[in-house]
Amino acid sequence: MRTDDLIAALAADNRASGPRPALSHGLAALAGGVVSLSWLLWEQGVRSDILDALATWRFDLKLVLIGLAIIVALAECIRVARPASAGRSSKAIIAVPALLALAVAVELAATPAADWRSRAIGTNAYECLRLIPIMSAAPLVLGLLAMRSAAPGSALAAGVAVGSLAASIGAAVYALHCFDDSPLFVALWYPLAAIPVIAAGTVAGRLLLRW
DSSP: OOHHHHHHHHHHHHHHHSOOHHHHHHHHHHHHHHHHHHHHHHHTOOOTTHHHHTTSHHHHHHHHHHHHHHHHHHHHHHHHTSTTOOSOOOGGGGHHHHHHHHHHHHHHHHSOGGGHHHHHHOSOHHHHHHHHHHHHHHHHHHHHHHHHTSOOSOHHHHHHHHHHHHHHHHHHHHHTTOOOOOHHHHHHHHHHHHHHHHHHHHHHHHHHSOO
């Protein structure tokens, strides 16, 4: 049997006997988000002015950015969950950095240059770096379990995708607590906080998702 035939047979068997990747990863993401949100409400709480914040474009844009990151990462998890998924990632991945770059440009244009540094540093940088990985833990574990029930063509790509989704969910939960809404802060600290989560997903993927 040729390699291509074997991959096709494995993919067909996975569709027939295993859970659908969209369903398993969607449920894992939802469950992980619920666990993280419950922890936030118990230990930290949402920001006290969240209703007022919802009326501001910076906070709303932050939520849109993170929501887009979740959608893109979830789609990538579903894509790489199949044995025949080898190849380049979806071009939709560039939507997140593109929108973030546009948001940064708008913020720079709308804010005096003297305030750029304070907006970028913010008041919660340490909390951002600490809490996003914590809030990503449950989505990461559940995402890896969901990916193990599939048959990813690349353990490395699967780990990166799961780590990216977990970091996005953790960032979404943390955003409800964070008072720093400037795109300059989001562009600097949120990706830095996501790095250890994605790294953990990558390492775990190589160790746990090979077949």
